[in-house]
Amino acid sequence: MAAETASVPATSAPAETERLRLAKAAIRRGKLRTRWLLLSPALLTIVLVGLLPLSIILVYSFLEPGTYGGVRWVFSTDAYVQFLFERDLFEDTLTFNPAYLEIFWRSVELALLSTVGSLLIGFPTAYFIATRPPSRRNLWLFLITLPFWTNLLIRTFAMMLILRDEGVINIILMKLGLIDQPLVLIYTDGAVFLGLVYSYLPFMVLPIYAALEKLDFRLVEAAYDLYATRGKVLRHVILPVAKPGLVAGCILVFVPGLGAYITPELLGGGKSLMIGNMIAIQFGNSRNWPFGSAASLILMAIVLVALLVYVRYAGRRRGHG
């Protein structure tokens, strides 16, 4: 329409280009519509079944628990109060109770420790792989990736077989005559730590490898030429290049470790609860959905902080190499 009102009638060229521009815009709009149409099944499914439930959890955390699971539609902040305080049923007074706080703290601690543990093994491994010739590199990557695709439950079960009282470690140590009584390995925080490292180690290796793959070894050579030691090369040349991968790897180990359910359930026994188990219990036997919802939200908040750290330190593009 605007093409007809073109102010210069002398040549038709500007009008033509204007018309062309409009036509192109129309085509682009059509394409855009098609693209949203193509996206809609996936997006709708995820929004309705993946994101909508999170808002339900938010609402539920401010309600009262139902008698047989579920919720009663009465506003209440008890779920959050319950975190720190215990309500005395007779006197209706609140006393400070750190039990849940301790579970959260233990979870954060275990997740952090397992992140450090994976880092100590994962970084040298990733560096070693990145310095192999390309043909060997692929094999190594395959071997590191494969456990990630095998069932986590089964891998944790395999860890049980190693750590049990009559497990492989104890049997070997007793055969060697080093111990008479089996060591208590399983159902401890240590077992959960080992299980978490074992579970998420590939998550640490892969992103660090991806970062190190870009390392230009001429820089390393230059550093050695300038009399750097191996330690200095590691600290001043290799680590800065690896940093985005290091941060990504740490997040990828920390986040699932924090919300872990299977590992503490099988290796931690009843005494070493983590947040994940506590949430599951609230939706199962003890049936306090609002409290479970509140715990889920607090867990999500911690994860969000971790993700923000990631965006802050790894997401940003760096000006120089």
Add this chain to the structure above:
Amino acid sequence: MADRTLQTTAPGGKPAGRRPFDLKRQTGFSEIAWFCLFVLYAPIAVLIVFSFNDNRSVTLWTEFSLRWYRSALNNQGIQNAAMISLQVGAVATLVSTFFATLAALATTRNERFRGEGLVYAVINQPLMIPEIVTAVATLALFALIKQLTGVGGIGYLMLAHTVFCIPFAYMPIRARLEDMNLTLEQAAADLYATPLQVFRRITLPLMMPGIVAGAMLAFVVSFDDVIITLMVAGPGETTLPIYIFGQMRRGITPETNAVSTLIVLLSVVLVALLFFFGKRRR
């Protein structure tokens, strides 16, 4: 252990008895890498070895036997659970791969559009939220729907699986599409093929490896899921991992090892196929 580090300096240039200086070497790193492989594979190896143990004890070796495989394959509970797993896995794989294919077509090989970052965030959302939170939140949603409509069934479980399978199906399809260039499709269009013909004869066959890879990953992820299934599955909807999870908590027998070995084998075969199939295509 033999020194496996790459020698980057030319041989012969250095005096004998001294190893040539290796630029890429860092002390102790190769040992740690081999240790890493050992840590990743030793437990699985133990699991597999003892699945062939005749003894009832899980970790006391007596003699080789296939009895636990026989017992596992004849176990009615395991058979039913495997059927449920296959059904849920098949539906979740088909639906999620279809949705992911459409989404990948919409998000690649085009100019960027507004909201694209948000779209990626939404698609990858199942990967960013702790699984236990997704599990209880989905449980809450489904409980609410069931309460309002009275409709039950295994469809809920399939739907829940479909959601977390989408990002896994999406990634390889998207990667494949980004690797493809537009020349063949443009050539076909120049030769008067209709858009539908171009898509069916050119685009679809070219993106097929990505779709197959996506479907395989989606199936593996669905087949392995524990936490979400544990929360969402109703009675009579016990999948294989849930069944063996129950066995592990009640007290383990080598039968658990046997089933576990079979499941590991399935994943390994699928992923290995995918890996080497993908390599040859490049």
